[in-house]
Amino acid sequence: MNTDPLGRFHCVIPAGGVGTRLWPLSRAAAPKFLHDLTGSGTTLIRATYDRLAPLVGDRVMVVTGQAHRLAVLGQLPELDDHNLVLESEPKDSAAAIGLAAAILHRRDPETIMGSFAADQVIGPVDVFQQAVREAVCTAATGKIVTIGIRPTVASTAFGYIRRGERLDVPGAPSATHVVEFVEKPDEEVARGYVENGDYFWNAGMFVAPVSLMLAHLERNEPELHAGIVEIAEAWDTAGRDETMDRVWPGLPKIAIDYAVAEPAAAVGDVAMIPGLFTWDDVGDFAAIGRLNPASENSRMTVLGEGARVYSDRASGVVVSDTKRVIALIGIEDVVIVDTPDALLVTTKEHAQSVKEAVAALKASGDVDVL
Amino acid sequence: MNTDPLGRFHCVIPAGGVGTRLWPLSRAAAPKFLHDLTGSGTTLIRATYDRLAPLVGDRVMVVTGQAHRLAVLGQLPELDDHNLVLESEPKDSAAAIGLAAAILHRRDPETIMGSFAADQVIGPVDVFQQAVREAVCTAATGKIVTIGIRPTVASTAFGYIRRGERLDVPGAPSATHVVEFVEKPDEEVARGYVENGDYFWNAGMFVAPVSLMLAHLERNEPELHAGIVEIAEAWDTAGRDETMDRVWPGLPKIAIDYAVAEPAAAVGDVAMIPGLFTWDDVGDFAAIGRLNPASENSRMTVLGEGARVYSDRASGVVVSDTKRVIALIGIEDVVIVDTPDALLVTTKEHAQSVKEAVAALKASGDVDVL
Incomplete structure (x- = not known):
């Protein structure tokens, strides 16, 4: 076992979602993450990769639709075929992130994974990276760690994370417990959250030991868990495509928030690092x-x-x-x-x-x- | 000489003007008159022709740019080559209408011409045609006759015609003298015109004996007159193209209003028929x-x-x-x-x-x- 948790940290980039509110720029054939929406000269997925690479090198896995294989490889030519998971059909985030966790777990059960969507805009990069480092250190203590975004407005477009008591984790001075995840609020409730100071936007960023992710998945979604484990066992073998084609279409569709994050928070397994960087999901x-x-x-x-x-x-x-x-x-x-x-x-x-x-x-x- | 003035009536359709305020639909290569802007299924120039044909049959002449030859013939396949005047460069309305007048005069000096722009929307057609008939009867008494449009709003986009005393012309009960043409007014002045009741929009419609048009042109623009007469003499001969190419580029650029209508009004040679049809120049x-x-x-x-x-x-x-x-x-x-x-x-x-x-x-x- 690698004693430096960052040494066993792998990143997963789920690149799904058409970005319907960005139509007709973003659409089925050319979703949001394949566009440069900030005038930076870089697509969102490439910027996501570049933001993570200093932390993990080439230990990056991408989960996307089959239709986007060439476009993704065009953006990330360094991506190894074994680290590109292609969905034949969308199965929501629990299957996508769960399968990545299962593949990584089979390769090394001590792995800590971080999941970061391909279509978010974040800066400054060093503030983000410091938050991820804290999240990795916290995950190493046996937590599913989310990075919560400090709300700048009383948004009704996001779910919120309610943070709890401070944790005492070496290398992660800002880590706290998570009391609960709460659904998208109405405006009045959102204003209360912002004033309260203990509520953060849920940006869907999770850092966790793959074994812990899988344990929660097994408990809450046993059928989904069995499927992804079966695919993961065949992944680095000649049987990958056959198994994927056979098992994937039957997997239940559920969001990772319901399958893992919320039930894990309920049993005290979730921690939070406040993300003090600017963050935008380019929602429209x-x-x-x-x-x-x-x-x-x-x-x-x-x-x-x-x-x-x-x-x-x-x-x-x-x-x-x-x-x-x-x-x-x-x-x-x-x-x-x-x-x-x-x-x-x-x-x-x-x-x-x-x-x-x-x-x-x-x-x-x-x-x-x- | 044909004693029924309508029997010696010819129409001229100047089809010039890009219609800049209708860009990017209307443009140099496809000006306004080549578009259907009313959802009628008919281009403006075709509708103009169809509105006049019941009065003049095929006695129609079109003046347009060389670039529009094929498009105009596509719209008006019945147009004879001898009645299509192609300008190598735009020379404003006095040259365009003057040349048409000179060609018609050379063919028959007793001709009465009517000039009606290719890009106006008019209805009902029978009300328009009745106004034209009155204008032709009035022109036959030795007048340049304009059809003035009764203003529906205090527009500052048009020049106005101030009508004078009633004339007593058989077949033209609504004919009056014209006191003067006035330039585009400001809004307050325009409101006064509308209230007054004796001011009409100048829609650029003229009906006149070609001999009278040419007489005023000779008096006010002798150089222009000499040029168009020279072209007209060669028009129905083998020398047409050579003469046109040689003479046209040197002609002065001036509007028919300044070269003919205003000076003619000043000497009492202009009459008006009120146009009680709806009229729109599709200005924007x-x-x-x-x-x-x-x-x-x-x-x-x-x-x-x-x-x-x-x-x-x-x-x-x-x-x-x-x-x-x-x-x-x-x-x-x-x-x-x-x-x-x-x-x-x-x-x-x-x-x-x-x-x-x-x-x-x-x-x-x-x-x-x-």
Whole structure:
């Protein structure tokens, strides 16, 4: 056993989720994590990898859909085939993260894993990395550790983590117990959480010994656990594809929060490190404006290589995935997303409603553009 | 000489003007008159021809740019080559209408001509035609006759015609003298004009004996007159192209209003017939909303074959020249014009400012989309 917990730390990057509220930029064939949404010149998945690599080197596993294999390898050419888990169909986060845990456990049962979604924007990187280091040290004491984000607004879009008493972990001075996970609140409740100071956003970041993850999964979702263990046993053998194809489609669909995090918190197995970095899940196009520092001195945020935008008394966000000239006149807080086969025009205020538009297009049979 | 003035009546359709405020739909390569802007299934130039044909049969001449030859013939296949005047470069309305007058005069000096722009929307057609008939009867008494449009709002976008005493012309009970033409007024002055009742919009419709048009042109613009007469003499001969190419580029650029109408009014040679039909010059995209009856019961006017528009809490005008899906969410009175190489997003209120956008694009070198 490696006595430095960081030496047995592996990262898992679940790269799922279409990012419906970012349609038509993000869509089934080109989901959110494959885009550069911050004007940094880097896709979100590549930025996620680069943020973790200083901690784990090449000990990174990615879980994504089969359709995204080439795109992911294009972004992460250093990724080994054995560390790319391809889902034939989406099975929610418990199956994705659970299978990664089972594969890592089979390779080394002492492994500590960290799961970090592929489509989040985080900075400064060193503050994030320090939080992860604390989380790893805390996980080594036998905890499932979540990194909670200090809320900046009374958001109703996230679940919250209620932290408890301080833990006393060497190398993790800010570690605390977690009392409970709470569902997305209404606005009044959210305001109370922010004032209280003990509530943090649940960003879905988990660091834990793989053995502990699997133990909770076995207790709460025995069928799911049996399936992923069967796949994991075949993973580094010639039987990988056959087993995956046979077992995966039958796995139950459940979120890791329900399958592991909440029941584990109930028995006192969950700890938290406060994440004091800035964090954004780029939930909608209004976020694009916030996240593009280039736009600080301009009323118009423009994303897209070779975008040709003319604006007159206009403000907002333009995402251009074409080389068309876009002329905007006399329109405030607009959101325009221009792609070869679909155009979205809305406002920052209505950015959340893009989800319903996608649902309506789906219902009306316009699936070619989804 | 044909004693029925309608028997010697010929129509001229000047088809010039890009319609800059309708960019990017209307542009140098596909100007306004080549579009169906009313959802009627008919381009503006074809509708203009069809409105005049019952009065003149095939006695129609079109003046347009060389670049539009094929497009115009595509719209008006019945047009004879001898009645299609192609400008190698735009020379404003006095040269265009003057040359038509000179050609018609050379063929028959007793001809009465009527000039009607190719890009106006008019209805009901029988009311228009009755006004033209009155104008022709009045012209036959030796007048340049304009058809003035009764103003419906205090517009500052048009020049006005001030009518004078009633004339006593058989077959033209509503004919009056014209006291003067006045330039585009400011809003207060325009309100006064509308209340007064004797002011009409100048829609640029002129009906006149070609001999009288040419006499005024000779007096006011002798150089221009000499040039168009020289071209007209060669027009129906083998020397047409050579003469046109040699003489046209040197002609002075001046509007027919300054070269003929205003000076003719000053000497009492201009009469007016009030046009009691509805009239719209489709000056900007706000007009598209007004002119499409299909939209009466909808908050969204959609123009374009095969347009795929999804709208949620949105209103305005969409002109689609692509097959893209267009999703609009939470945006009122929007104007969206979607073409393969350029996209315009503005509001009805700012529809007039499209002109400045085009000027800015020109200045910045984005001429490929103009």
